[in-house]
Amino acid sequence: MAPLYFFSTFLLTIVVSFPITNALGSASCEPIKANDKDLIQFPLNLEFLEAEFFLNGALGRGLDAFEPAFAAGGPPPIGAQKANLDPVTRRIIEEFGYQEVGHLRAIITTVGGTPRPLYDLSPQAFGKLFDKAIGYKLDPPFNPYSNTVNYLLASYAIPYVGLVGYVGTIPLLANYTSKSLVASLLGVESGQDAVIRALLYEKANEKVLPYSITVAEFTNAISNVRNELAMCGIKDEGLIVPLYLGAENRTESNILSADTNSLSYARSQPEILRILYGTGSEYKPGGFLPRGGNGKIARSFLDKV
Template sequence: MATLYLFSALLLTALVSVPINVSGSAYCGPVEATDKDLVQFPLNLEFLEAEFFLSGALGHGLDAIEPDFAGGGPPPIGAQKANLDPVTLPINVSGSAYCGPVEATDKDLVQFPLNLEFLEAEFFLSGALGHGLDAIEPDFAGGGPPPIGAQKANLDPVTVKSSRNLVTKKAIITAVGGIPRPLYDLSPKAFAQLFDKAVGYKLNPPFNPYSNTVNYLLASYAIPYVGLVGYVGTIPYLTTYSSRALVASLLGVESGQDAVIRTLLYEKAHEKVMPYNITVAEFTNAISFLRNKLAMCGVRDEGLIVPLPLGAENRTESNILSADTNSRSYARTQPQILRIVYGTGSEYKPGGFLPRGGNGKIARSFLDKA
């Protein structure tokens, strides 16, 4: 049961910060050791936490994700997948995947989001107008190939107007130069695979984002938010005022895009998406859960209806804006974003919307190491 699992998790994490002691029953003073040895010692507990949380949530431990971390040590005895509810399942531990920032110049950090901005532009333009960037700003593509499978969607007039306004501006390219547009797979098949993975089984008929307004909005839900949290995660590591000002302004627009999509979906939150007998809110929760699972760095993504512990300030289950319990935006790093948009859970393994991987120095640096 999830409750027993959480109690066990609490005991494990308590070992780090609340050691049991009795005055005089054992030596309670410090040990003499080098900084290196003192810093290495907590790895005994970090390994313990990582193996327990990974096995409980995913059914496998560190050897399946970062085999080199074990340093030749044996696998744990008896760890197994737990029977968890969807809220408990995303629990993760630092060390199961790298969750920190990458070292990069401002130019590279600002260029990286173009991988997502191109994706959004091609999807929203094609869905609303039936054509992509090549028909509007052909120079923006930088010689990159057109997307696979993008097409005009069967949308109501309000959604058509909204989609036309969700196309990003040319501020990044003007400020720091562009990158070649990566190859995108925006075919119905690519989205069907994403939604199958989110719900945990093959939908019948396969999910088609272009068939109607609700499907298109659900597919749209899967895109801008990843860029939003990426901008939040980038700003603290930019060194110049001009870079921070640029990304802050883009973050405002990206937040607005996500809010429009979430609001339109929230109006239909409890409606069933036919013919799947799954509500709109349930689909958004499944997509958010999948993104948390792929990124492997804890809960930084939430659907439209959430349990109180995940709601704004723990007071509401309604979740039009995705934010932490203090109503602050979540943040993600570049590796986390690549794990999500590739759909593979690895920044080293392309797939999903980017079958050949992203472009720019940051994205290519991971592919060069693959």
């Protein structure tokens, strides 16, 4: 296990020392001040992404096959496809996909929707993220759709971002209806993340073939690159961590990512955009959102470029 500890500690050192700058200057870690409608519409950028990734991964068809009106004229995703999943995982992911359709309905009927942004869910988009996380080009390129473990690792890269976003949003909301909605969304997103992490933890020390990298090392690398991109400290942790990051400093297992009091981390909207774009800047689209996110908050950054 010593190499794994070294790998985790080394990456965490990189994250802590990463310069806090982006395309337009110093990176803000503060949440955006906005009304409830804009704050609740912002997560649609993640809910659409999850719906498309899970539905396509399990069934080979996306949101337009179930609730096409929810897209509000936005384009279908690029490169999403059915994954080669074992039967149990396929049923879990199918359920997650339906849950995301429900999340979209809940947000749209409560505060109104925004057009679905253009998503790049191609193997190449995920491959770039995983190359960035590991620090070199994987050979062969990482393909999230090729098998169950790869798909779960790719899934690991998504729901947690929405989870910490909801945690960061709830304190900013003004009315009871808004808080109740987002708390309910957070509950299910947290459950999805926990299931994905638990499934991966069962294989934590297995190598992800054909690479000489274990499942746990991949999760640590993904978590740390998200910390690097967000530029606001450690708010994301892999499945196996040094003792000083484990619950009560007593365990190296880390099935649930949380702070020193085992409370969930929170992220602001700029942090989330930096991660989704893969650029480290809320002003520079890329990654899963090649044309940027939608909604007043996401578009406000793009309008400044």
